[in-house]
Amino acid sequence: MASQKQFDPASGTRDFLAAEYERRERAFTTIRGVFGRYGFEPLQTPAFERLDVLTGKYGDEGDKLVFKILRRGEHEATGEADLALRYDLTVPLARAVAAYGSQLPSPYKRYAIAPVWRADRPGKGRFREFVQCDLDIVGSSSPLSDAEVVLALHDALDALGVPEFRFLVNSRRALAGLLEAYKVPADLGPGVLITLDKLDKLSPDEVVTELVAGRGLAAGVAQGLVDDLTSADAVERVRGELKGSETGQAGLAEIDRLLRLTQGTIPDERIAFTPNLVRGLDYYTGIIFEVVAPDTPGSIASGGRYDHLIATLGGKDAPACGGSLGIERILPLLDQPDERHYSQIDVAVTVMGDDLAAESFRLAAQIRRAGVRTGVYLGASGKFRTQMKWANDQGARFCVIYGAAERDAGEVIVRDMGSGEQIRVQHGQVAAELARRCAAPS
Amino acid sequence: MASQKQFDPASGTRDFLAAEYERRERAFTTIRGVFGRYGFEPLQTPAFERLDVLTGKYGDEGDKLVFKILRRGEHEATGEADLALRYDLTVPLARAVAAYGSQLPSPYKRYAIAPVWRADRPGKGRFREFVQCDLDIVGSSSPLSDAEVVLALHDALDALGVPEFRFLVNSRRALAGLLEAYKVPADLGPGVLITLDKLDKLSPDEVVTELVAGRGLAAGVAQGLVDDLTSADAVERVRGELKGSETGQAGLAEIDRLLRLTQGTIPDERIAFTPNLVRGLDYYTGIIFEVVAPDTPGSIASGGRYDHLIATLGGKDAPACGGSLGIERILPLLDQPDERHYSQIDVAVTVMGDDLAAESFRLAAQIRRAGVRTGVYLGASGKFRTQMKWANDQGARFCVIYGAAERDAGEVIVRDMGSGEQIRVQHGQVAAELARRCAAPS
Numbered sequence: 001m002a003s004q005k006q007f008d009p010a011s012g013t014r015d016f017l018a019a020e021y022e023r024r025e026r027a028f029t030t031i032r033g034v035f036g037r038y039g040f041e042p043l044q045t046p047a048f049e050r051l052d053v054l055t056g057k058y059g060d061e062g063d064k065l066v067f068k069i070l071r072r073g074e075h076e077a078t079g080e081a082d083l084a085l086r087y088d089l090t091v092p093l094a095r096a097v098a099a100y101g102s103q104l105p106s107p108y109k110r111y112a113i114a115p116v117w118r119a120d121r122p123g124k125g126r127f128r129e130f131v132q133c134d135l136d137i138v139g140s141s142s143p144l145s146d147a148e149v150v151l152a153l154h155d156a157l158d159a160l161g162v163p164e165f166r167f168l169v170n171s172r173r174a175l176a177g178l179l180e181a182y183k184v185p186a187d188l189g190p191g192v193l194i195t196l197d198k199l200d201k202l203s204p205d206e207v208v209t210e211l212v213a214g215r216g217l218a219a220g221v222a223q224g225l226v227d228d229l230t231s232a233d234a235v236e237r238v239r240g241e242l243k244g245s246e247t248g249q250a251g252l253a254e255i256d257r258l259l260r261l262t263q264g265t266i267p268d269e270r271i272a273f274t275p276n277l278v279r280g281l282d283y284y285t286g287i288i289f290e291v292v293a294p295d296t297p298g299s300i301a302s303g304g305r306y307d308h309l310i311a312t313l314g315g316k317d318a319p320a321c322g323g324s325l326g327i328e329r330i331l332p333l334l335d336q337p338d339e340r341h342y343s344q345i346d347v348a349v350t351v352m353g354d355d356l357a358a359e360s361f362r363l364a365a366q367i368r369r370a371g372v373r374t375g376v377y378l379g380a381s382g383k384f385r386t387q388m389k390w391a392n393d394q395g396a397r398f399c400v401i402y403g404a405a406e407r408d409a410g411e412v413i414v415r416d417m418g419s420g421e422q423i424r425v426q427h428g429q430v431a432a433e434l435a436r437r438c439a440a441p442s
Numbered sequence: 443m444a445s446q447k448q449f450d451p452a453s454g455t456r457d458f459l460a461a462e463y464e465r466r467e468r469a470f471t472t473i474r475g476v477f478g479r480y481g482f483e484p485l486q487t488p489a490f491e492r493l494d495v496l497t498g499k500y501g502d503e504g505d506k507l508v509f510k511i512l513r514r515g516e517h518e519a520t521g522e523a524d525l526a527l528r529y530d531l532t533v534p535l536a537r538a539v540a541a542y543g544s545q546l547p548s549p550y551k552r553y554a555i556a557p558v559w560r561a562d563r564p565g566k567g568r569f570r571e572f573v574q575c576d577l578d579i580v581g582s583s584s585p586l587s588d589a590e591v592v593l594a595l596h597d598a599l600d601a602l603g604v605p606e607f608r609f610l611v612n613s614r615r616a617l618a619g620l621l622e623a624y625k626v627p628a629d630l631g632p633g634v635l636i637t638l639d640k641l642d643k644l645s646p647d648e649v650v651t652e653l654v655a656g657r658g659l660a661a662g663v664a665q666g667l668v669d670d671l672t673s674a675d676a677v678e679r680v681r682g683e684l685k686g687s688e689t690g691q692a693g694l695a696e697i698d699r700l701l702r703l704t705q706g707t708i709p710d711e712r713i714a715f716t717p718n719l720v721r722g723l724d725y726y727t728g729i730i731f732e733v734v735a736p737d738t739p740g741s742i743a744s745g746g747r748y749d750h751l752i753a754t755l756g757g758k759d760a761p762a763c764g765g766s767l768g769i770e771r772i773l774p775l776l777d778q779p780d781e782r783h784y785s786q787i788d789v790a791v792t793v794m795g796d797d798l799a800a801e802s803f804r805l806a807a808q809i810r811r812a813g814v815r816t817g818v819y820l821g822a823s824g825k826f827r828t829q830m831k832w833a834n835d836q837g838a839r840f841c842v843i844y845g846a847a848e849r850d851a852g853e854v855i856v857r858d859m860g861s862g863e864q865i866r867v868q869h870g871q872v873a874a875e876l877a878r879r880c881a882a883p884s
Binding site for chain 1: 448449450451452455456457458459460463464467476478479480481482483484485486487488489490491492506507509510511512514515518519520521522523525527537538540541542545546547549551552557559561571579582583584586587589590593597702703704705706707756757786787793799800801803804807810813814815816817818819820821822835836
């Protein structure tokens with residue numbers, strides 16, 4: 001017997017059958033609704049870009065994960081690529097801002113919910129095709145924009161029904177101030193931050209060891225930094241240290257302003273200054289944040305201000321900030337509605353003979369026009385029992401039975417598939433009657 | 443100055459900004475609604491498949507148009523491909539049916555609305571990334587299924603608001619009977635049909651010439667066939683001829699049954715037996731149809747029964763029928779709503795000073811919770827005039843003005859951006875008031 005494997009989707013990709021597809025779409029619709037109510041507008045870019053648009057944008061490691069598309073026709077034999085699947089939604093945003101700048105509102109508030117492709121090693125919860133869910137504000141340097149990004153992400157998580165989550169907030173300026181205050185030599189700064197970012201995964205001692213052995217930091221400085229960042233009153237200690245640095249003070253002010261702007265909209269327990277939050281990507285220039293949820297490793301959302309990234313990616317220099325929902329990680333956190341079999345229809349219409357089939361289609365059309373999902377029996381059997389089994393398998397709540405006797409009486413029989421109760425309804429009334437019944441909870 | 447070209451999307455692909463994106467999504471939502479009410483369920487497959495899944499499925503010409511993805515890592519240098527972007531939605535359907543057969547309802551009624559990629563030469567209305575919109579019924583050989591596909595496509599075109607369209611219906615069996623009745627040698631049959639399919643593009647004389655010179659048909663037979671097919675009473679003549687062939691009669695019966703089953707649901711003038719309809723693809727086995735619209739070359743929808751295709755594509759042999767909406771051709775036929783600038787928001791909230799900003803965000807949050815799209819001013823200017831211009835540019839219908847005086851009075855000012863009229867509203871009432879006003883037509 002041939003292995004079923006040959007019919008699996010390509011490694012790291014997934015097929016979504018109806019129930020799972022609908023579940024995902026419901027979440028996307030919720031998010032679009034929240035982002036739309038904030039005045040963010042959608043942008044859709046193609047699945048692939050010219051290779052040169054993507055090359056060199058993601059660092060050496062990232063570049064290796066880009067899916068490249070072979071040239072075509074006579075050029076195929078060269079083995080060269082000229083196109084590549086998008087790796088994220090940020091580079092396409094930068095390209096679009098460069099292409100349509102003057103047509104876009106200013107600031108340009110856009111969201112995108114779309115698949116991206118990365119040739120990562122597939123694993124549990126790690127896919128080669130997965131959906132990213134980004135929102136960004138390009139063209140505003142105002143702290144109000146940082147606040148709006150955070151608020152919109154908060155409301156989306158809330159609307160999705162994520163049971164518990166918390167925003168961790170920091171600022172690149174505060175981090176720079178911290179390095180200053182602890183007298184970390186400037187050239188060691190970036191490496192030190194990368195190691196400090198591991199405080200949520202490694203023990204304090206391991207981090208100190210790495211700071212000293214791996215980053216060349218003096219042992220006393222390393223110990224002092226890690227002690228302060230991991231102490232129970234870390235926030236107070238770091239606030240104190242930052243007062244000694246001008247950059248640090250600017251960073252603190254930025255953080256406090258964000259907390260003040262979101263106060264009363266985001267509950268206090270859901271957002272906090274988190275001095276050891278670093279964020280891996282080095283393009284951030286101001287506020288940075290991550291959202292964490294209990295029992296979920298890593299973050300379920302993240303973002304920050306990245307004032308020069310658009311220029312780096314090929315566009316005009318424009319202040320920008322944004323964030324992203326890790327929707328593939330969020331979906332498993334949401335309540336799974338009790339999905340027995342995915343129900344295709346609410347009403348099943350029988351076909352009790354060749355000469356009655358056209359009228360069954362007309363009846364179904366009337367019921368659908370009343371907004372009710374309605375299926376007609378498409379099998380070959382004229383048997384009542386077989387058709388009832390089909391109606392049941394489809395998850396139909398009601399069945400319309402239309403035979404010769406009903407035709408002669410100008411009626412149809414409506415059967416409640418749950419109770420088995422049957423009533424007779426005037427032919428012309430059946431659509432309205434079923435719309436009314438289907439609107440009631442099952 | 444650098445050319446803007448460098449920021450264009452890749453050749454043959456398109457960016458969709460908000461207004462166009464929303465227009466397309468509205469159409470897709472309408473179609474999903476109709477298909478869903480028929481009990482078709484969605485299936486989503488990945489953008490790419492293993493290369494061997496696609497290879498050899500589309501003929502030599504089609505195979506050349508497949509976008510192939512280069513192997514990665516150490517294998518990249520081989521210049522070989524192992525994956526390819528999907529070329530249509532039918533091969534992925536066949537793979538999914540083979541993979542999940544036992545989990546799927548029977549018959550399996552599925553729809554898919556998703557992009558496909560073809561390395562065609564880009565041109566007016568011809569893209570390398572475009573959306574296909576398919577629905578299919580796998581596992582039913584019943585003529586009721588053919589009728590249901592036609593009905594669902596009809597209702598979708600109707601719901602989209604396509605102003606005028608017509609279903610042309612034929613059957614592969616009727617075509618086979620036609621060849622029999624006119625005594626076309628069996629080996630010439632396929633070529634003759636391909637030429638007859640051009641009767642909507644070439645003159646009758648040109649078609650006769652091609653039948654004789656290109657296909658080797660006897661001149662008298664060619665002339666007789668073309669005369670009959672192009673005469674004013676073509677349908678009657680062909681019906682007469684088909685009576686002489688058993689296959690022809692079976693084809694006619696199939697067509698008449700479809701017309702009878704759809705009668706009363708599809709208006710008579712929108713569907714007709716069309717003896718010279720051939721459909722290029724040779725996998726059809728029964729009913730075939732196309733939908734044409736005035737002033738639109740080619741068809742805007744098409745489909746038919748293809749009882750052995752699923753097996754050819756690697757699945758189990760299963761009867762199947764389906765159809766496809768040519769959505770990229772249909773969209774330009776739909777009424778373009780008068781889209782001035784795409785409106786991002788209904789309500790604009792001012793920020794009249796740093797100390798009032800958090801309260802402006804809270805006000806906006808309340809208004810959004812009432813379901814109203816609401817934007818907060820994110821610029822740096824505290825000037826009333828600048829913020830009014832912004833509110834206007836955003837297409838806001840109302841503006842909420844909240845300054846120190848309003849704070850002290852526990853009120854906000856609501857300004858109608860159309861009339862300029864301003865009213866004072868109690869702080870706690872503003873969300874309800876704006877929800878009420880925004881629900882009214884503008």
